Amino acid sequence: MIDFALDAFLEAALREDLGRAGDLTTNAIVPADRLASAAIVARSACTVSGLAAAARTFVLLDPAIEVTLVAHDGDTVAAGTVLATIAGSARTLLTAERTALNVLGRLCGVATATRRYVDAIAGTRATIVDTRKTTPGMRALEKAAVRHGGGKNHRFGLDDAILIKDNHVAIAGGIVPAITAARAHAGHLVKVEVEVDTLAQLDEALAARADIILLDNFSVHELAAAVRRTSGAALLEASGGVTLATVRAIAETDVDLISVGTLTHSSPSADVALDIAE
Amino acid sequence: MIDFALDAFLEAALREDLGRAGDLTTNAIVPADRLASAAIVARSACTVSGLAAAARTFVLLDPAIEVTLVAHDGDTVAAGTVLATIAGSARTLLTAERTALNVLGRLCGVATATRRYVDAIAGTRATIVDTRKTTPGMRALEKAAVRHGGGKNHRFGLDDAILIKDNHVAIAGGIVPAITAARAHAGHLVKVEVEVDTLAQLDEALAARADIILLDNFSVHELAAAVRRTSGAALLEASGGVTLATVRAIAETDVDLISVGTLTHSSPSADVALDIAE
Amino acid sequence: MIDFALDAFLEAALREDLGRAGDLTTNAIVPADRLASAAIVARSACTVSGLAAAARTFVLLDPAIEVTLVAHDGDTVAAGTVLATIAGSARTLLTAERTALNVLGRLCGVATATRRYVDAIAGTRATIVDTRKTTPGMRALEKAAVRHGGGKNHRFGLDDAILIKDNHVAIAGGIVPAITAARAHAGHLVKVEVEVDTLAQLDEALAARADIILLDNFSVHELAAAVRRTSGAALLEASGGVTLATVRAIAETDVDLISVGTLTHSSPSADVALDIAE
Amino acid sequence: MIDFALDAFLEAALREDLGRAGDLTTNAIVPADRLASAAIVARSACTVSGLAAAARTFVLLDPAIEVTLVAHDGDTVAAGTVLATIAGSARTLLTAERTALNVLGRLCGVATATRRYVDAIAGTRATIVDTRKTTPGMRALEKAAVRHGGGKNHRFGLDDAILIKDNHVAIAGGIVPAITAARAHAGHLVKVEVEVDTLAQLDEALAARADIILLDNFSVHELAAAVRRTSGAALLEASGGVTLATVRAIAETDVDLISVGTLTHSSPSADVALDIAE
């Protein structure tokens, strides 16, 4: 099945790199009929994401390219692992290389960071989730990378769930009227989450039967109290400044969800390369 | 002057977040005629970039929004600095907030990282430059962020300069024939850069009168030797695994340019926020 | 706030009508500086939807047009009611007329049909909801029309809720494994609905804790049995061949939701017109 | 031959349904390599239109899908008729189903309604034609559906023929000056039609040698008079509130054309379905 959105994204990325005049260097030096093969390699250990997208970059530019995936999105691999092999026009390999690697490196970076957080809370009942702090244009890809790293997805956008934040509460005049207004507006398939800053607000949110309650910048101690007070009446999401150093203690409070913005807005790219073997 | 490319990028980013049904939460809770004002604030010290783009995000969504820029792209500011104030429809502020901050945080992150590298080599004659390892769709913005951080730009794409890499050299059968082919193909306004791995290759590149020579993964010792041997006959660019820890020693070899991929592919986002004061 | 999706839809609709050469008749006959005013009128009683969109059609084509909305989306009006007045270039009024009315007529048609279904079940606890059987390109507008008519919205697309149908159940090997797979894949904000054909399947769906259960083509007798058996453990949706003649009896079974495809795929357009008073 | 406009329309329709995250249900439950076959079936008797478009929906999403058309656009079929068979990835069949059926159902609806009008005037010399009261974005498809139902097409847009309406006449200061201005502006390939409300206006239109004269809301008696008075000097089009109940009497006046807006703005969708046989 063709992913129209992915193809449009990759074509735009290729056109951004090709500009008006195309790959001056390759077109000047590499004969049009020259063939080559190459390996996409992880230079450092990582969790893979974006491999299918990277492979698609080459095929989209040149349908005659043949790609063999050796690893798959979601795999965690050692440094030096060959992720895929590619064969076809040498020009295509050289021209698409940077675009494909830019996509792959970023997405492996997100997946790898997610995997670290997920591993850090292994054995607890919490789930690592992402946020909307994603790269403009890459939300679906980055959210897939979070899944490939073992996490789950929060909202995909402003339109697929209600998330009532402090400013909404202030305007609505309280948590209960905010939730009431939200439920009146949204369809029956839309869940309602509300952000609370205190245990007192948590009680209001529980009274108003929020589906999920985001505990914003709660201490571990407060999180534990919130879990006890809620006792399963709503999903609880810990949020705010979560790091690898603090995530396990948070998870051990028995919250349901821990959202980590850094997964998508600050993960360094993974070190991936294209080794061309003529 | 309208920046068509920026507007198209921001509109796509907003539409990615708004989805089919728009901001369910805000539309349910915030009256359509409610006004509010807000400040864009740097939560941590950073070098600013993307502020004009972030401000444009609000205005594009709602031409009635009024923005006052307090800081400007290129400024380095302390934690807590107000960068801009925004006034208008409360709905617009809440709906555009995340998109604007996603753009701003990333670009401040790039500018801030660049500024650190630039400061680290202060007093040397080297220039920090970026690479094509940018976020797909954001190349022009990220390259502007590098300039805001005090760096300069390398190629914008495959079509605005020749950069002959090892694979090109291998296919051409040597550095001299590669440069010859490149010059025959390109117009008189196109500069020719060639990547070399050894001092012997450097000699070939000098013989072929390359405009710029990229010294790939040279040790500091080798870089110094290259500078002596070149003595101004071409620009020299150090490249490969440059870090904040190593950049000054590299600069002190008197190379002209130091390219740093991490500026654009691995800088963490800066911590920026929108404080809404109803 | 600008609705980018609406503007793109309306511009495409105008361009479809204008073709390559524009409004031959108006440009030949009407002087460019001729002014006129007009009223958008409901020729028959209807529930209004798309009025803002119709007004936007004129303004998008010509920002100098002035529109005054007299009625609003969601109003139910008598035949002959003026919905809006428009003033400006006579050319614009004539050129945009058909496009604006095509949009308005269709959406008023959807809202009016919905209003009839909603009125037919007044006093029951059921809610009328739409389906994905919408006009390609107009889903958001038609779903808004359903809300304007007093209904609520089902899924906006394949990506904002899980709806497990008979074919999915067959492939999964049963309702329970289907729901299990769905929950493992989707995030915590995604509700899971499952379609059942029999009361036995209903029991399975309840056992698997589906959020919503679609009762497909159940008789009124079976619906009542399903309501009793469920007793609030899930939302129940009656679906399949619902008509104005049958909808009240269905609602009186105490199901939560009644989905009606005909609202969006077969409602006749409302009779709306533009009366130009030069 | 590829129909670019059709492909763009179908891709937009699929993307509208797929949203950012794609078919959550199918991707969670149906293995990527699962194959299936299906039949597109007419659940009620209808005249077929849009079958090629519906088939293209599947192939566009997944070029590996194999479609066999059993019926063809323009056929009138009995309830239960298999229109096409489809084989390939089970995921594709399930994901594209609703979009394909939304297109097919609407177009069969238009063709079926047209066929009823055409049959109702069998044996007369009149032709049923459509109007510009079409669904935004679907004009070419709906006009093809009218042809598939046995009708003919009126203007495709504002730019391919002159149609002078009452407001144009008023601004021009009469029918004769309006036609004169139109002829002076338009090329020699453009026909000129004028709308008249009275027999007196008809005389003016004939004097000005209009190619076609639209008789707006004429009674059957007036139509007959108009036909006599015109005696072949121009084509005559009856228009305004035509229904199945009135169309034959209108046709029997010997007018050349009867335009029916309801064909495209108010025809209910035909009942078409996809029966999947794994």
Added chain:
Amino acid sequence: MIDFALDAFLEAALREDLGRAGDLTTNAIVPADRLASAAIVARSACTVSGLAAAARTFVLLDPAIEVTLVAHDGDTVAAGTVLATIAGSARTLLTAERTALNVLGRLCGVATATRRYVDAIAGTRATIVDTRKTTPGMRALEKAAVRHGGGKNHRFGLDDAILIKDNHVAIAGGIVPAITAARAHAGHLVKVEVEVDTLAQLDEALAARADIILLDNFSVHELAAAVRRTSGAALLEASGGVTLATVRAIAETDVDLISVGTLTHSSPSADVALDIAE
């Protein structure tokens, strides 16, 4: 009224020139707040077309630009005539200059060539018309330029009139069956033109009641014979290799139309310039 197609064309043209990084020279040298005024000047005598489009280029890039049209599309002006004055940001004037002039020069070139042909046949009853041999992307603009030069327009595309050429005739098995098939397919608003190579074919076309008959590469003697034989039963179009040297003799045969491909495919650009007076 906004011309969406024009705006899209101009924005694409500006983006083609601006590339990824914008106007490097102007942005480096001209302060952002520098104002300037300029005149668009015809350096040689010409008939004006595209002046509104050229002015729009500046305003589209920068809505603060003020344009005053001194001449208008359709005017014939002497060398040195100021066509419009422009005032606003100096950056905008310099950045948009080349794009605006490229559009204006080409369209004035088309209008000027057309005017020469029209003047050459003054006093005859023939009309100069264009062809579909236009610049891809500029058909509507170039056909307007032909009108500005005093000519009229032939087909705008393959879909707004029937033009049966020799290959169609060969496949249909003759002129009569070709016309019959065309009339059966097309609506009543579509005129039917047929190309003939001989007087014998002309008789067939007349027998089949073609609306227009294209006399392909007829000598002046043959054209005159064709006019006599037709005596008003159809419009006659002379076509094929018409030049300024031959056009008057052709017109004097009393044909109705003379189509000239060279107007749009081979007219040199007019010499227009932007004189900036700071």
Added chain:
Amino acid sequence: MIDFALDAFLEAALREDLGRAGDLTTNAIVPADRLASAAIVARSACTVSGLAAAARTFVLLDPAIEVTLVAHDGDTVAAGTVLATIAGSARTLLTAERTALNVLGRLCGVATATRRYVDAIAGTRATIVDTRKTTPGMRALEKAAVRHGGGKNHRFGLDDAILIKDNHVAIAGGIVPAITAARAHAGHLVKVEVEVDTLAQLDEALAARADIILLDNFSVHELAAAVRRTSGAALLEASGGVTLATVRAIAETDVDLISVGTLTHSSPSADVALDIAE
């Protein structure tokens, strides 16, 4: 390798010609399964450019079309030469014919004109280069045509080189400050060219170490003086009103580059045709 920009250009060109309703004539007359073959022929001697693009036009519209290139872009051919043969659906050949020829004719026209200028200066050391006076939307194609004709390319846009013109110099307050500002702004890969009107300005430009100096409207005598004074310190470009009559004398002054705007803005189309042999 697919050229996305070319495909988008060709698809837009085809859609411009096809309009809403497609090729009425061909669809009415030519059976859908009729096959044909054809030859693209140069009716007059020319230098070929755009042949690959013209061939792509057919294949893009119909992937089943088979094209065999007989000549290649860059070839200079005699009148009557077959450039390519095409086989497949007769409908496709007829429908795409005009679009393909419009592209090919224009580009062969540019290449042919360029070839004449290049031949006229054979044996000198000068190079013929183009300008930015190109057809909007066709810059890359027209610049390729210049290369096919033996010329070289100047800037592709405002963003790939600095070209300081008289207005920039005036605003900067002189040639030296203008060049200084330009170098401070642009990256190390960007060359700096400056336009001068006098030999005095040439001295300034040399002092400021411009990479290229454009000698605007210099007489042959002045050009020779400029060459002597520069003696290789910068590339010299002669520009302004160059014609075939004057170009050789200019080249013999030993300037490096001669830019000729007329190549792209005023070359007549070459006479190319599609001969269909059923």
